Amino acid sequence: MRYAKGRKEETRRRVIAAASRRFRRDGIDATGLAGVMADAGLTHGGFYAHFASKDELVRAALAASLAATRDRLAAEAKRAREEGADGLEAIVRTYLGAAHRDRPEAGCAMAALAAEIARQDAPTRDVAADAIWQIVSIIAAELPADASDQTSRQTAYAIFSVMVGTLQLARVTGDPALSEVLLRSGREAALTIAGRGLRAGRT
Amino acid sequence: MRYAKGRKEETRRRVIAAASRRFRRDGIDATGLAGVMADAGLTHGGFYAHFASKDELVRAALAASLAATRDRLAAEAKRAREEGADGLEAIVRTYLGAAHRDRPEAGCAMAALAAEIARQDAPTRDVAADAIWQIVSIIAAELPADASDQTSRQTAYAIFSVMVGTLQLARVTGDPALSEVLLRSGREAALTIAGRGLRAGRT
DNA sequence: TGTACATCAGTGAACGCGCGTTCACTGATGTAC
């Protein structure tokens, strides 16, 4: 079956999309290639026409979904600013909302996979670290401009940490009321960190 | 081999300890029972004399290691207070330190496994949720007493979220300098949240 | 005190299964003539 131009690229994109959903839903290790390929409407044998290994797919899937998260947050911030609202608050509300908590497979890969990514080999961790840098840049861009770039980045890292940590804890608890309290606490903490900045040299 | 009284309980403890290290180091799904039993100095067949299933071991291992984390943090806080230092700062420095970052297998199971725990069945998530509650209580006890219990708990949840999120991000990056910056930002953010408390009704 | 027996923690082979990866094959389509 020799197919039309661009078809292979389209199939590759479809496999990456299917994988990135499965990875976020079930974990990387728990996801089998046969299931991913079936989601993409293919049989498992064709996998190696597109990727050299599962590892390469993992890297591609992480890069794709983290770029999507970055773009989503940037878009929400921009929209809020255009409406005269606070960009950071929009980011925090989007990330720490019930919809994101309830659909890990469509959400941020760091919230779904951070610890598992930390166990991957260096190239895979580098892909994730680059993506974190970009997401943190989006957050830093919403912070008061009077702080230095370095201070803004550090504050942004801390904000992203609360976001990731809060979403994970909210997903662990089965109690909807507690989960809501957690999300709200996380949102408020993120804004508290942003509003106050970070104190120097305390710890 | 009928063994002395208490030997079975001691073996069970040994298996739980080995499992809890492996789970934190490699992930729950990626950990095989044969490896756990070998670490405990046994062959894999004997596993079911102690546990009904891998799931039961997971619950026991999570409960044990999270209780250890709780006790460790409580002890650090107590020691600091007795020395006239700040209990919360001691907790934060212990948790967000290089030693904890570099030895996930000996550290907090939430930092190593939160997302994977969120994918477990309800009984397992309940074990983790209970343990989170206890750790959060330890943190809340170090907060200013003038806040209501409920406010303290919410602040403590947010602090624990920064702690978990920061450690995970620090473990992803391969850059030691960035990792140090991340840990410091997380420590400062935790204290910022504690010092300011949470603003009500903003988000 | 000495012997026979029951117990049961631990052994190691076996089970069915899904994994990542390989490979000989298929057949729809673009290209050459």
Next chain:
DNA sequence: TGTACATCAGTGAACGCGCGTTCACTGATGTAC
């Protein structure tokens, strides 16, 4: 315009392997006599 051929994305069987779980067995020790 019509035919023959080369390409190569995708198929499906097969591979060796490790998984969780089961089970017939072993043998050191506590208990009964």
